[in-house]
Amino acid sequence: MDARRESEPTPMKNRTTVERKSERELVVTRTFNGPARIVFEAWTKPELFKRWWVPKSMGMTLLSCEMDVRVGGKYRLQFGHGDSQSAFFGTYREVAPHSRLVWTNEESDDGAVTTVTFEEKGGKTLLVLHELYPSKEALDAAGTGAADAMGETFAQLDELLVTLGASAGRP
């Protein structure tokens, strides 16, 4: 339809950046081509959230997703990978519609406090996700977990690339 065409110039893929701000902090940023209220909605409605949180390349499935998005409300994500299951759960600490979400992660003592801010500019939204871990070790372990989540093959390929990178950088 015509209306569709005019609202949809070929969407540009925006770049995701990750920076380790300190030994205990990690910051992920990304711009989305939509207003903050829409991006926020995709983070706070379980039926939308579960469509993107576990991409295929993670090699897991999201079995269930419960989110009670209000201060003091709980969330619980149940994952399946192969024959095993795991859960990701915690509490929302701050909920400011269309601008800020803060939640804790309570599966272990090493869980992070995650703050997500949504900043709208010219119809686009800059999303900043900040994770604060209780210790350096907890953050290191989380990174390794993420690597595992991306699938063994992927991690292996990365390792190979690093190895190659190391050799390429040598005089």
Place this chain on the structure above:
Amino acid sequence: MVQYSQARFDASFAALSDATRRGVLEQLGRADASITDLAEKFHMTLTGMKKHVGVLEQAGLVTTEKVGRVRTCKLGLRRLDEEAAWIERYRQLWDARFDELDKVVEELKRKEKVDGRKKRK
């Protein structure tokens, strides 16, 4: 990321195509070792192990250093690269998620537009 020359790539893949050499890399990932240690561990002659280490060294996967009569082998990895790779893997995870989120956002935008038109009617 860094550009890798084709020759390097070929050398590395060739080096990694052998099970013993992959085992040697794994072993060196745990601790540095002399060629003699490695030969013993992999039940191999010294000459055989020297050959394998030579291939790994050629590919830049291993470095060796001779002190006295002992040649010590270590991984050709540097701390900085490990850290960079760790961050990159984490980035890939979020990037994969956000690509999916893009689709959800596009769909919601379309829906809003359609709903908006309906309301105006």
